[in-house]
Amino acid sequence: MARPAALPLLLLLFLGTGAQNVQVQIPAEVRGLLGSDVTLPCHLQSGEPQIRVSQVMWLRWDRYGGSQSVAVFHPIHGASFPNSGPYDQRMSFVTGNSRETEAELRDASLLLKGLRAEDEANYTCEFATFPWGSSKGATWLRVLAEPKNHAESQEVTLGPDPTPMARCVSTGGRPPARISWFSPLLGEGTEARTAGPVPGTFTVTSRFTLVPTPQADGAKVTCKVEHETLSEPVLIPLTLSVKYPPEVSISGYDDNWFVGRVEATLSCDAQSNPEPTAYEWSTTMGSLPPTAVAQGPRLIIRSVDESANTTFICSVANAVGTSRAEQTIRVRDTPRASTGDVGPVVWGAVGGTLLLLLLAGGAMAFILLRRRRRKSPGEGGAVGSYDPKTQVFGNGGPVLWAPPAPGPTKEEQEEEEEEEEEEGGLMLPQPGAEDDMESQLDGSLISRRAVYV
Structure with a gap:
């Protein structure tokens, strides 16, 4: 129940009219469970020893701002509970209905038994004292009820609309419980x-x-x-159930059914709720x-032939x-080569190709080296000689030129032609003029065939 909007400033202040060292001690809020007993504490605190309590009174405020007296205590006349319709036999002072000492008079705590939802309200505890006048304080009594909680899944059938x-x-919470859902x-x-089973309680249903x-x-x-009477939220796990036809x-089928294969099998896989019948x-x-045998979800082909x-x-x-569901079968005349059979063939072909390339490269290198050695000067060719008839003068003195080396013999030419035929028409590099020159220490080039003096 909501607290009246006009009351907080009025009731939560101490409205004492006596000395400042006289005050009422009372909690701002008291909570009690529905059906249980609850105490509304109220004590007068004063440092004045000569103060006397002449009367104690409790007022109850309704939601519209009106009030009524629900309990009174007088030192001579004792306790009284006016307007006690809803509080009949349920309300009493904690220290009893007769008091003999001043300390007992300063304790105005009120006991309320069998708490009901309509007991929830704002209450004012007021002391009338001599010679300091009246002092009062207010408290809010809240009536709570712990709910009972349960959850269940509801089996539904496949459909297009939210269900x-x-x-x-x-059930039976006061105030109403808060319900939420967690799901992927x-x-x-x-x-x-x-309305809950007990007046003033609530039942909350969430779907x-x-x-x-x-x-x-x-x-x-x-x-x-979640509810304020619970120390922690209540979590209730559920499993949903949807009825749907089989998927x-x-x-x-492995795409390798061939004539003569035995015990070829197909499986019919079905997901459904409820289970397939x-x-x-x-x-x-x-x-x-004729060779097919059905065994529930399995189909066995004893011997594969064209009928499959x-x-x-x-x-x-x-x-x-x-x-x-459907599955098309293609029957082969012979088994399909497996992936494991293709691998060695491929690697063998690659290895053979690499070996041929290596042999060809070795043969080419050998032929080039042999030709270079045969045509190098100084290996069987004629060396330069001095002849006065061939003397010429250059910038650095006379230079004697050696006669050119004789050409290859007929046998050598035939041998070269045979080698060229063996090379299979390969275009081999021809030795150039640079093979006749030789580098000197000073950076100059001289002919290997010339004789310098």
Whole structure:
């Protein structure tokens, strides 16, 4: 129950009219559980020893700002409970209805038994004293009730529209409980509030709404209930249930069914809720081949022949409906080469190619080296000689030129022609003029055939 808007400033202040060292000690709020006993503490504190309490009174304020006296104590006349309709036999002073000492008079704590929802209100405790006048304080009594919580999933059937799939109920709480949902699915909670089993209490019902799909079947959701009477939230896990017809697929075909293969098998895989009740195998041509044997979700081909070259159909039924799947078979004359057989052939071809390349490169290097050695000067050719008839003068003195080396003999030319035929027409580099020159220490070049003096 909400606290009246006009009361907080009025009731939560100490409105003492006596000395400042006389005050009322009272808590701002008191909580009690529905049906239990609760005490509203109220004490007069004063450092004045001569002060005397002449009367104690409790006032109850309603939501509209009106008040009424619910308990009075007088030192001579004792306790009185006016307007005690709802408080009959339920209200009393903690120190008793007769008091003999001043200390007892300063304790005005009030006991309220069998707490009810209508007891929730603002209360004012007021002391009338002599000679300091009156002092008062206010408290807010809150009545709470702990709820009972439970949740359950609701089995639904596959459909296109959002449907409540789980329900979470918090019964008899005061104030109303707060309910929320945790789920990986894109659902939402819708809440309704009704009166609880006890007056002044509330029942909150929250439904988790979602489009029912096969993916939602078996999914986990959690209902979370929060209330101020609970030390921690209550978590209730649930498993959703969606009824849907079978989802069918066929496995087992490896694209290697050949004539003569034995015990070839197809499997009919079905997911459904509830479980499948019947499996039926057929072909697009009607009946199964003579060598095919159906064993529930399995189809066994005892011996593969041309009759297995067809499309097989598996039909699965449950309480919701029937679904089917197809698998086309292609029968081969001979088994298909496996991946393991192709590997060695490929690697053998690659290795052979590399070996041929290495041999060709070695042969080419050998031929080039042999030709270079044969045509190098100084290996069997004529050396330069001095002849006065060939003397010429250059910038550095006379230079004697050696006669050119004789050409190859007829046998050598025939041998070279044979080598060129063996080379298979390969274009080999021809030795250039630079082979006749020799580098000197001073950086100059001289001919190997010339004789310098």
